Amino acid sequence: MSTPVYFDCDTGIDDALALAYLVAQPHADLRGIGTVSGNVDAAQAARNTLDLLAVLGRDDVPVAVGEHDFLTHPYDGGAPHVHGANGIGGARLEAADRTVDGRSAAQLLVDLAHQHPGALRVVAVGPLTNLARALELEPRLPGLVASVTVMGGAALAPGNVSPVAEANIANDPEAAQAVVSAGWPVTLVPLDVTMAHVLEQAHLDRLAAAGQEAPRVLASMLGQYFEFYRDIFGRACSAMHDPLAVAVALGTAVPDAAPRVPVVVDTGDGPGRGQTICDLRGRYRGLADHPEATCRVVLSLGTDFAEDLTRALTAPVAATAAAGA
Amino acid sequence: MSTPVYFDCDTGIDDALALAYLVAQPHADLRGIGTVSGNVDAAQAARNTLDLLAVLGRDDVPVAVGEHDFLTHPYDGGAPHVHGANGIGGARLEAADRTVDGRSAAQLLVDLAHQHPGALRVVAVGPLTNLARALELEPRLPGLVASVTVMGGAALAPGNVSPVAEANIANDPEAAQAVVSAGWPVTLVPLDVTMAHVLEQAHLDRLAAAGQEAPRVLASMLGQYFEFYRDIFGRACSAMHDPLAVAVALGTAVPDAAPRVPVVVDTGDGPGRGQTICDLRGRYRGLADHPEATCRVVLSLGTDFAEDLTRALTAPVAATAAAGA
Numbered sequence: 001m002s003t004p005v006y007f008d009c010d011t012g013i014d015d016a017l018a019l020a021y022l023v024a025q026p027h028a029d030l031r032g033i034g035t036v037s038g039n040v041d042a043a044q045a046a047r048n049t050l051d052l053l054a055v056l057g058r059d060d061v062p063v064a065v066g067e068h069d070f071l072t073h074p075y076d077g078g079a080p081h082v083h084g085a086n087g088i089g090g091a092r093l094e095a096a097d098r099t100v101d102g103r104s105a106a107q108l109l110v111d112l113a114h115q116h117p118g119a120l121r122v123v124a125v126g127p128l129t130n131l132a133r134a135l136e137l138e139p140r141l142p143g144l145v146a147s148v149t150v151m152g153g154a155a156l157a158p159g160n161v162s163p164v165a166e167a168n169i170a171n172d173p174e175a176a177q178a179v180v181s182a183g184w185p186v187t188l189v190p191l192d193v194t195m196a197h198v199l200e201q202a203h204l205d206r207l208a209a210a211g212q213e214a215p216r217v218l219a220s221m222l223g224q225y226f227e228f229y230r231d232i233f234g235r236a237c238s239a240m241h242d243p244l245a246v247a248v249a250l251g252t253a254v255p256d257a258a259p260r261v262p263v264v265v266d267t268g269d270g271p272g273r274g275q276t277i278c279d280l281r282g283r284y285r286g287l288a289d290h291p292e293a294t295c296r297v298v299l300s301l302g303t304d305f306a307e308d309l310t311r312a313l314t315a316p317v318a319a320t321a322a323a324g325a
Numbered sequence: 326m327s328t329p330v331y332f333d334c335d336t337g338i339d340d341a342l343a344l345a346y347l348v349a350q351p352h353a354d355l356r357g358i359g360t361v362s363g364n365v366d367a368a369q370a371a372r373n374t375l376d377l378l379a380v381l382g383r384d385d386v387p388v389a390v391g392e393h394d395f396l397t398h399p400y401d402g403g404a405p406h407v408h409g410a411n412g413i414g415g416a417r418l419e420a421a422d423r424t425v426d427g428r429s430a431a432q433l434l435v436d437l438a439h440q441h442p443g444a445l446r447v448v449a450v451g452p453l454t455n456l457a458r459a460l461e462l463e464p465r466l467p468g469l470v471a472s473v474t475v476m477g478g479a480a481l482a483p484g485n486v487s488p489v490a491e492a493n494i495a496n497d498p499e500a501a502q503a504v505v506s507a508g509w510p511v512t513l514v515p516l517d518v519t520m521a522h523v524l525e526q527a528h529l530d531r532l533a534a535a536g537q538e539a540p541r542v543l544a545s546m547l548g549q550y551f552e553f554y555r556d557i558f559g560r561a562c563s564a565m566h567d568p569l570a571v572a573v574a575l576g577t578a579v580p581d582a583a584p585r586v587p588v589v590v591d592t593g594d595g596p597g598r599g600q601t602i603c604d605l606r607g608r609y610r611g612l613a614d615h616p617e618a619t620c621r622v623v624l625s626l627g628t629d630f631a632e633d634l635t636r637a638l639t640a641p642v643a644a645t646a647a648a649g650a
Contacts, residue, residue, distance in 0.1 A: 272485060272591045
């Protein structure tokens with residue numbers, strides 16, 4: 001049984017890996033992609049996405065350019081120190097032989113939700129501006145989608161752009177608050193779990209040595225990312241933020257601990273701005289789901305996701321898809 | 326060599342244990358106590374403290390009543406559901422045969438700092454209002470004390486009065502911010518470590534069965550506290566917040582991990598109010614001290630503090646002190 005998916009991204013090196021992982025899943029039916037400013041601006045993210053989809057043999061997937069600016073403040077230039085000036089670590093992809101969908105990302109999401117009522121899985125791995133705009137556009141949206149999985153936030157782990165805030169949420173806290181409070185089933189995949197699943201040099205070497213084009217292209221992006229993480233981890237490696245969100249959304253990674261708890265985003269102007277405040281006070285007696293809460297927070301995953309990801313990206317099925325490009 | 330100590334408290338069941346532990350340490354020279362509203366109001370905390378000092382044979386220690394209200398808002402009635410209406414779990418102590426010092430707690434602290442320049446250790450286990458007032462009273466105070474150890478805050482652990490805020494800090498965030506930013510060497514003993522060191526029924530039984538009066542009195546207070554923690558831990562037991570701060574201050578408990586990192590208190594009116602925001606982003610490469618930071622944050626302790634505490638409270642030295650009362 002195939003699962004219709006809308007993917008919202010700010011491609012981005014780990015977004016690129018997430019997209020490749022997503023199209024490698026036989027049961028996922030990727031129906032559309034919206035881009036948003038974050039790692040790079042929304043237009044550059046769309047270019048990167050189109051070009052990468054060509055490598056992946058998926059020129060059939062519509063790509064819509066989403067919000068350039070955030071709900072209450074302008075885009076400020078992204079994270080070239082993390083993802084490189086072009087967002088994909090300086091990798092030069094052949095320009096795709098097509099252009100973007102004419103709709104906004106928010107409109108594409110709303111349209112897909114109506115086409116697949118109750119079935120669409122939304123996976124968002126950038127700032128949540130497009131999702132917030134879609135909620136404005138179609139107030140019935142929460143009742144139309146099956147699930148919303150977000151790479152973002154930090155529950156009990158430190159943040160990455162402030163002591164308590166993670167970049168996707170910190171870029172647009174107001175949008176994030178709209179998304180976590182909309183009443184639809186949200187799963188947060190925060191730094192607590194993404195920083196615990198790291199791609200090492202040996203994984204990168206396997207991607208680079210693969211027979212197919214796609215993993216080799218991804219490997220060519222990862223040098224920049226590995227260097228950025230040298231300061232964080234004390235060695236060249238990289239967190240797998242966005243691919244892990246895709247895996248959780250599709251059920252190919254099953255968390256050990258993912259309690260459903262109250263979540264609120266700090267939208268003030270103080271030192272906590274952009275923090276995802278998750279109520280985990282129950283942890284001393286064992287974390288149970290709060291009956292009223294609509295957000296799951298993934299805290300840990302017992303499986304070896306870096307290995308699973310490397311296998312998926314170098315598997316024959318990915319090769320077949322790439323060969324079709 | 327004896328260490329002069331000023332103890333600031335809102336007695337409080339675990340404050341009572343902390344005070345008993347403090348006077349049981351032969352190298353600690355307890356020179357004065359200030360009370361503050363928190364678990365109970367400052368006046369009731371002073372009564373509890375005077376009566377407990379009589380049991381402990383330490384009628385020589387001056388007790389000054391400190392601030393009833395917090396810097397920017399009034400005291401709101403304390404935590405009778407945790408500590409009982411009288412703050413000491415309903416235990417009825419014989420009224421001490423003396424009264425409080427005429428000075429404010431802030432003045433007593435300033436006086437002691439001048440009497441022991443560079444030597445005084447300040448241990449604060451309630452809201453930090455008195456310490457903030459003392460900083461106003463004597464701007465040179467940070468250069469006069471040896472150390473400030475605070476039971477309070479939550480770094481990566483959940484809070485206890487909100488998802489991110491601990492009670493002592495949440496009661497007076499403005500005072501806490503003044504204390505952590507004053508430039509003196511502060512050690513925070515937050516919920517991260519205090520919730521990991523729990524007094525169990527077997528420890529309580531040993532206190533209740535002790536030959537001396539003091540541990541039996543303390544045991545009589547702990548029933549209320551154990552019942553409160555049944556909801557938190559799923560069993561009757563209790564965290565040892567305040568005694569652990571005393572032990573860290575005196576060096577009788579030596580933390581495994583206590584990095585010196587930037588700390589700021591959220592003093593806004595949003596959902597993060599009262600959070601101690603500690604910059605622990607360096608943890609993935611091993612937590613090093615930040616060169617500019619003046620706050621240590623105790624994250625873990627490898628020793629069995631509940632056992633150490635129980636032994637100290639039932640040791641012959643405590644009995645001797647009690648006998649002198």
